[in-house]
Amino acid sequence: MSDCCTTATIEIAPTPRVAGKIQTVALVGPPNSGKSTLFNRLTGLRQKVANYPGVTVEQHYGKLNGIDRPDLTLIDLPGIYSLNTHSEDARVAVDVLHGRMPGAPAPDAVLLVLDSLHLQRQLMLAAPILALGLPTLVLLNMSDLMETRGGEVDTLALARELGVPVAKISATRGTGLDAIKHFLHKRSEPVAVMPRLELPVVGNPRSYRQWATGISTRTKYKAPISSEWTRKLDSFLLGRLTGPLLFLVVVFGVFQIVFSVGLPISNAFQTFLNDAGTKAGLLLGHGWLESLLIDGIWKGVSAVLIFLPQILLLFLFVGILEDSGYLARAALIADRVMRAIGLNGKAFIPLLSAYACAVPAIMATRTIENKRDRFATILVTPFMTCSARLPIYMLMIAAFIPNKHLLGDFFGLQAAVMLSLYVLGFLAALATARLLKSSILKASSAPFILELPQYRVPTVRSLGLRLIDRGKVFVKQAGTVILCVTMVLWALSHIPFHADLPQSIIGHVGQWIEPVIKPLGFNWKIGIGLLSSVVAREVIVGTLGTLYGADPATQSLSLQAALRHDLTLGGAMALVVFFAFAMQCTSTLAIVKRETNSWRWPALQFAYMSVLAYVGALATNVLISHFF
Template sequence: MKLSDLKTGQHATIVTVQGHGSFRKRIVEMGFVRGKDVEVLLNAPLQDPVKYKVMGYEISLRRQEAEMIVVDTDPSHQQPVVNHGTMTDTVQDTCDQSLPAHVGNTINVALIGNPNCGKTSLFNFASGAHGHVGNYSGVTVDASEACATCDGFVFNLTDLPGTYSLSCYSPEELYVREHLMKRHPDVVINVIDSSNLERNLYLTTQLVDMNVRMVCALNMYDEFERRGDTLDTQTLSTLFGVPFVCTSFKSGRGVQELFREVISVFEDCNASVRHIHINHGHEIESGIAHIQQYLKCNVVVRTLFSTRYMAIKLLEHDDRAEAYVAKMENAKEIMAARDAAELRVKEEKKTDSETAIMDAKYGFIHGALTEAGFRQGTKEDTYRMTHFIDDVLSNKYLGFPIFFLILYVMFQTTFSLGQYPMDWIESAVSWLGEQASALMPEGPLRSMLVDGVIGGVGAVIVFLPQILILYFFISLMEDSGYMARAAFIMDKLMHKMGLHGKSFIPLIMGFGCNVPAIMATRTIESRRSRLITMLILPFMSCSARLPIYIMIIGTFFAAQYRSWVMIMLYVIGVIVAIIVSKVFSSFVVKGEDTPFVMELPPYRWPTPKAIGRHTWEKGKEYLKKMGGIILVASIVVWALGYFPHDESLSPVQQKEQSYIGSIGKAVEPVFELQGFNWKLDVSLIAGVGAKEIVASTIGVIYSGDDSFGDDDSFSDDTAKYSRLRNQMLADGITPLAAFSYLLFVLLYFPCIATVIAIRNETGSWSWAAFSAFYTTAIAWIVSMLVYQIGSLF
């Protein structure tokens, strides 16, 4: 029967994985191996995808992918593949890798492991760096570097993206593999989640194939012991030929011992280290040896790579390995040897060489764990609580309402709670401006400081509390594990949009900042879904737009409507993204989607320290913008509005005849159908550099005009907005035009940093330019339609 036929709570034994190519490879790598028990845990609210338990961890699959897995419900048929003692001591395949030069006692260390195994926690604990630790896969989307010290040695740490294997199925896998082959770190720290030993050790076997110097960190070992699990780590070290160290990076347990093991491995004096070959069976081993004979004829290959590893990759039909070999002089002989070896494997094993290699590796892992006395305890505290929470948060009826309630609470709290510190900061900015005006003589310098610097930067810095609150909620969802559940809940809807369920994680991250969200699309295996996600990400209201929203909404809308207007903007952005995504997936970006295979880690309560650190890191980035691009832009906008200066003119007349007035008047016809005036037009142009500049530009342009006093048309809490409201109303800006303006800000040109990020991730300026052009066109059309149709009523 098919895995998709099982009901919730049922168990079965995996018989085989059908299909071909990268789909089957990824499914097997993730633990769906012949002979393993699989249990159906939970259906998503829309009954697709489904959460399964295999090899002690939880993973989601769509039903259409589960149909490709054949299972047997008779428990007596469960016969796991066991491969006892299938390794041999050897030194025949040591490659002449040229290691980087060292200065004193410096060791270059690469951190490698499965997603969510704790690499970044080690990176932060050892180095004091502030990398983001999230309880879902794909947090580290690029290599982070920092230094640590121990016993007089300096460690150059590189935190690499999480990866399940060293294939070229996803960008992370390829990135990690290229780093190992080109950078040649002195020692690799392979971080292993102790709760998922069998699955995590699959990556370890591939690192053994690469013949890298390695130390394995059995992370979260405190949870391992709390569950009552047992393991002889010394025996495991002997079997794998690398030292295993029990660690817990939250408490710091074993970290010093880990780095001492790194030192001993680096100095070639570690008793556990021995080079082994994992025996893949007679036919495969014969094929590997035959292919190696031809590979060793090439000096470059022998110098840079393990020829054994390259031979294995060729038998796995690895695209990059085949492309590399194709450039060699004896490429035909190598590929002929590969084809002959594969044919022998098919005749002997009745399966392709790729599947046979994966089965052999899992057989070796199972045998090694058995020999090392691995026993699972009876306590399952972590997943028991996770299942209880998932029964509520991923419930068929409650899943979506709870999800939207969380988003509502996030935005409502951001707007309402953040209002109090915002008032304090605004009072401080106002007091600072008054003091500067009183102490300095009238002239260009005072005008620049009061109207340009304080007026421009102050108009944006007051929104720091809202930014911090927003990032607090995003960090909470990421670190707790709920973000992965959000992708699980939303996958079916995302699939109908032509996207992958994993696309939802970058889209949610886009509410914070579009740039890291675009980088996070690397976790999406499908190039098609990755590209579409990048193109629609600018429609997610990033935190840079928040100051504009708060300024305009607070100016034109009464207090009881503000949260709804704010939520409406976010919802409209999502709706436009859905429509555009469907159009792109149907007509613009062609290609097949990849299966929704994603680990669902257990819920973990994030530490206040981690949440506070991550939130403050984002706050610091915001403050750096204030002292950098926002400050410069504010001064430029002030200068354009101050010169040429005529003392005989009123502030309003002065702005109109200035350089910025001339620019605004020139582009005013373009936005006439939206109901904007030249001042709003100029702010939109300035916002191309960074969206915060839109708010600072409005602050500068409307500063210094005291012709309009406060009124009592709004409640007391909006008194601070009344002056700006009266000024904009006098300029002909109605609440309808203001809402159209907000829509334009929501949808138009992504900031320069986002455009560059799209270029870097796609490798093409064409897609970057396309994103800038089409978003602006949509913004113009939508804002025009809203204003024109609204004017009819």
């Protein structure tokens, strides 16, 4: 019998279920077992694949088009090490597997994905999954790498031990997937209940470990040897001194490239958009329609779109670091810092993903078992510099910071200022976490378990799809939220008709709040921008583009030149510091409420971050105005 798919002679049925045809299949496996890669391969969907635990925090659905079974639904469950219900992600898996998840169909069969490179440890998950009594196919992923590196396992013996079919596959290469098709085709017939297989005590990790060790021994499992270059890389990348230093070098390099390469592209894109707007304005002629479309909508939306090249370039490098397996090692290095402030090393995962967006990052905190640790991580996550902050950072830095070199041609002043804003947000997150963990959210420390992935060469397809997805999100935001805000702002800036901008409705609102923000170095237009950005942080750039486009005094100037006309260096830097600290995002507040099941925490979070932002901006304006 082929090793590709070995079927056992015994079936387990600890909790008998009604026999019937398979309609829904659950995909289960530990983090980094290649489960999400297999999900993409089987369904053809473009789901994000990451090299660290917590990327899948909710179930995802897809039809099994990849193996010609569009009649079957595949549910991708969170990556889990056990069915311990202390963590949110494990609760999702347990609820779905038991048919208790609202709106999710109960699965009729299970595909259990295990990393064959670490099979002995990962077999611990097999015991509670098999105890469910569902028809199960065990998939030994990365078997090609295991055999290449001298590893082996007797799949026939393993199938007999587990009482379920076992197949060797490679999700990355797409090999061995016929075994899944064969299993599902066979199971489409009524399922016969077979004798019970003896399993370890349910819920006892020690018994699971002993059981998995015994099975590994009896199936002659030989763990593959890590390649010499992998061991050498890890000794360097994870060194107590070399690890953190290399991480800093990588971060410095990324920001320098974003500015040195991305800024000229953004400038060229800005010239193109400005020329297109000018030509469109000539065709429309002078009048309210031309003012609405060009001065209002076009200048507001294009003021944000010009930063798309730099944002995509940043995500390209983050994707390379993530897909290569490096960021998982950065999480291990960061565990030392996390523990120093009282957080679990798993907090690094959502904090890292918050650089893209705080909303999915807060959802990713479900991998943290301790509730107090989880809430502390949720409350500090918005301090991380998300992509929505980048437009205002880049706008102010390009307008007020000269492009001087600090370390030869390698590192410039603009990149240094940008990096300092990232560091500022990160330090604020650490300080706040320390404050929370020493006061209202005290909790005992928990172990940090992280399976280091294999080093991989990022594929052009994976990186390309990620950039397309990020680009779509950014453009959609500019085409929906920012578009609506700029239209409303244009209308309010022209009512009453024929009035100057300061005498319009929006002008009166801005002048009403100006005394509060004037000590920060802001004028009333910046104040309106701050109010509008509560909807979404990047909206402020579109707002400023619309307001300055509607003002005859600055209408002919670029937005950067208009800001230099109205703001001092102190006011400009105070603005970016304000955005580094402030909670300017209603979506984030909504997700915090949902994850904490209370408005008390998001209200506390908004108030604390707003006060910190105001004080930080005030101090920045005073210090810079005094010394410069």
